[in-house]
Amino acid sequence: QVQLVESGGGVVQPGRSLRLSCAASGFTFSNSAMHWVRQAPGKGLEWLAVISYDGTNKYYADSVKGRFTISRDISKNTLYLQMNSLRPEDTAVYYCARDSTIFGVAGHFDNWGQGTLVTVS
């Protein structure tokens, strides 16, 4: 079955960087667009970024544009989120999610990871 496992979270100081990983298994990773979504403590879901099946198209929410970079390594079946210039308001649980389409635009998230907590303090 589809499995998504995030890692890389932790406590980081403001202004520093962190890279999250999402290991995918149970499906053909190269056939799916992938997203990052976060949830601040006690708050709702916030979409952050999407990458198309082949990595050529990437889109970002305004809140992270220019600071965060989404990427994928097909050979490792792994999705990444490079987070730079972190701020206290970036504190959240970060989820990776599989899109129902190959381009990741206007689809839905059919599988989610368990999340990894990032604390900026």
Next chain:
Amino acid sequence: QSVLTQPPSVSGAPGQRVTISCTGSNSNIGAGYDVHWYQQLPGTAPKLLIYGNNNRPSGVPDRISGSKSGTSGSLAITGLQAEDEADYYCQSYDNSLSGEVFGTGTKVTVL
């Protein structure tokens, strides 16, 4: 800030029917983009509940249904059960933001 608005909370007794609205605009739901729904149980990741306005993934009971009209979507839960107590989020695409958007979230309480 979310561009899709949901009521903060709804509640009902076991066996009753509850509905959750998701109000958007002409740049998202009203532009023809689908509405999708997710259930988030306490301390867990979101789970897809309804996709493409009114389709249920396998394993989701038929007492859960979705609909869309104009600039809004709606989720209905009939025969409310204790296991339905969770947070629910709608999601769509917004062409002015060029990205996915989530609703503000609704907490369902079973009385």
